[in-house]
Amino acid sequence: MIHDFKRFIVIDDDPINNLLCTKNIKKSVEGADVITFTDAETGLDYIKSNFSSPNAEKVVLFLDINMPTMSGWEFMEEFHNVNAEIKDHVSIYILSSSVSEVDKQKAKIDPDVIDYIEKPLLVDILNKLP
Incomplete structure (x- = not known):
């Protein structure tokens, strides 16, 4: 359940969406720590360097699809190649404005993706996440 987590990462090239996500996560999860990235490479580097320890806290990642x-x-594709120890600490939700059935199916069959969420990430949506 989403409320069992205290750490969150949002990777989206839209800073306004990142701000909205941060505000709604903090409204939904008391004491939430949210870090945002506007490019996927920096976010991936952060995850690789901060979640490789067995003692690392678990984190929820909200990941946009369409980014430069x-x-x-x-x-x-890169995340699939990280070691299992890192994967065990990161719960990934695709967060996108895409309504493409192809994107939704791709997320559904990806073993590292928990769910596909259409933007915006609202408090009601957060409260219903597994």
């Missing part, structure tokens, strides 16, 4: 330089799907 590295898309969310390219991020996922």
Whole structure:
């Protein structure tokens, strides 16, 4: 359940969406710590360097699909190659404005993605997440 987590990462090239996500996560989860990235490469580097320890706290990642330089799907291709210890600490939700059934199906079959959420990330949505 989402309320069992205290750490959150949002990777989206839209700073306004990142601000909205941060505010809504903090409204929904008391004491939430939210870090945002506007490019997927920096977010992936952060995850690799901060979640490789067995004692690392678990984190929820909200990942946009359509971003310049590295898309969310390219991020996922890289994430599939990180070691299992890192994967065990990161719960990934795709967060996108795309209504494409192809994107939804791709998220559904990806073993590292928990769910696909259409933007915006609202408090009501957060409260219903597994």
